[in-house]
Amino acid sequence: MPGPGLLAQIVTAKYADHLPLYRQEAIFLRHGLELSRQTMCDWLHATAHHLSPIVLAMRRELLRRPVIQSDDTHVLMQTHAASKGCQRASLWTWTAPERDLVLYEFELSKSQAIVEAFLADFAGEVVVADGFSSYNTCLKQGVKRGGCFAHARRYVREATTHPREASELLVYIQMLYAVEKRAKELDLDAEGRSKLRQAESKPILDDLRAALDRMRGIATPEGSFFKAWHYLDAQWPHLTLFVEDGRVPIDNNNSEQMMRPVAVGRKNWLFTGSIRGGKNAAIFYSVIGTCKLLGIPPFEYLRDVLSRISTHPHRLIHELTPAGWKAARDAAAIKSA
Numbered sequence: 001m002p003g004p005g006l007l008a009q010i011v012t013a014k015y016a017d018h019l020p021l022y023r024q025e026a027i028f029l030r031h032g033l034e035l036s037r038q039t040m041c042d043w044l045h046a047t048a049h050h051l052s053p054i055v056l057a058m059r060r061e062l063l064r065r066p067v068i069q070s071d072d073t074h075v076l077m078q079t080h081a082a083s084k085g086c087q088r089a090s091l092w093t094w095t096a097p098e099r100d101l102v103l104y105e106f107e108l109s110k111s112q113a114i115v116e117a118f119l120a121d122f123a124g125e126v127v128v129a130d131g132f133s134s135y136n137t138c139l140k141q142g143v144k145r146g147g148c149f150a151h152a153r154r155y156v157r158e159a160t161t162h163p164r165e166a167s168e169l170l171v172y173i174q175m176l177y178a179v180e181k182r183a184k185e186l187d188l189d190a191e192g193r194s195k196l197r198q199a200e201s202k203p204i205l206d207d208l209r210a211a212l213d214r215m216r217g218i219a220t221p222e223g224s225f226f227k228a229w230h231y232l233d234a235q236w237p238h239l240t241l242f243v244e245d246g247r248v249p250i251d252n253n254n255s256e257q258m259m260r261p262v263a264v265g266r267k268n269w270l271f272t273g274s275i276r277g278g279k280n281a282a283i284f285y286s287v288i289g290t291c292k293l294l295g296i297p298p299f300e301y302l303r304d305v306l307s308r309i310s311t312h313p314h315r316l317i318h319e320l321t322p323a324g325w326k327a328a329r330d331a332a333a334i335k336s337a
Contacts (some may be wrong), residue, residue, distance in 0.1 A: 004302050025037045048279070067097050126241070126248055127144075127145055149250050169215075195210050294323060
């Protein structure tokens with residue numbers, strides 16, 4: 001029977017250090033311990049089951065935030081059918097501008113229904129995302145949708161046709177980011193950011209809009225500049241929402257950065273073995289990702305929580321979330337000082 005320390009080590013090694021189970025199997029064997037990957041896989045299933053109430057508590061907390069951010073990336077799932085091999089699935093991320101909480105969800109598709117299901121209990125006002133059409137459901141559910149200027153800047157930089165016009169658009173976007181940098185340096189709150197954006201970002205956006213209107217029709221749909229221009233034009237109501245609300249970030253970089261561990265991990269573990277395995281991965285990524293955002297050592301957190309969760313009252317499950325755990329640890333440190 002594994003202890004909480006061993007379970008915490010296996011989870012941390014796979015989902016924080018990106019070591020698939022077959023590599024861990026070899027590492028354990030070098031230390032004289034025969035521990036099969038199937039045994040570790042069974043343990044991971046059980047561990048995810050124990051951690052799932054904590055992730056549900058984290059989900060409830062996120063859905064109370066006024067502004068959340070979302071992104072998704074593909075993962076492969078083994079189908080166990082010789083004719084198919086693997087099928088494409090998706091890992092969605094949901095986070096907040098405060099950078100203190102992140103949730104992952106494993107789904108078989110990228111359909112609009114996924115967004116609808118997650119937002120069914122959303123008590124906030126804004127979802128910040130890229131231009132993916134599945135997020136159009138936000139408007140149907142009475143939720144505002146913020147856009148991503150990082151995506152727009154990327155498209156403009158990659159535009160090889162009409163370089164003079166692309167350079168002009170890029171200057172305006174860089175000016176907007178200069179305002180955001182100054183707001184961060186001044187450590188402004190939402191109200192302060194809103195005032196600064198109204199005074200400095202709004203005139204820049206007015207000039208950018210005029211430039212886009214002037215450039216309308218100069219590029220053919222086949223050109224790379226048209227892709228950049230079209231993204232800015234089509235996403236304009238979403239891209240400009242940040243000027244109206246100081247709580248809304250200018251881009252979706254926070255959420256995109258939360259996908260980096262998945263991108264690194266899948267180069268090592270290549271695919272998930274089943275739907276259950278994908279759901280388990282989402283649970284572990286949610287817990288470890290939030291630990292990292294809060295500056296908590298994932299192994300230390302998991303070892304402690306796994307030793308207590310079976311006897312912890314469910315009504316106090318929020319105390320075992322990474323944020324609750326950190327608050328209790330900090331309070332204890334102050335008390336003992």
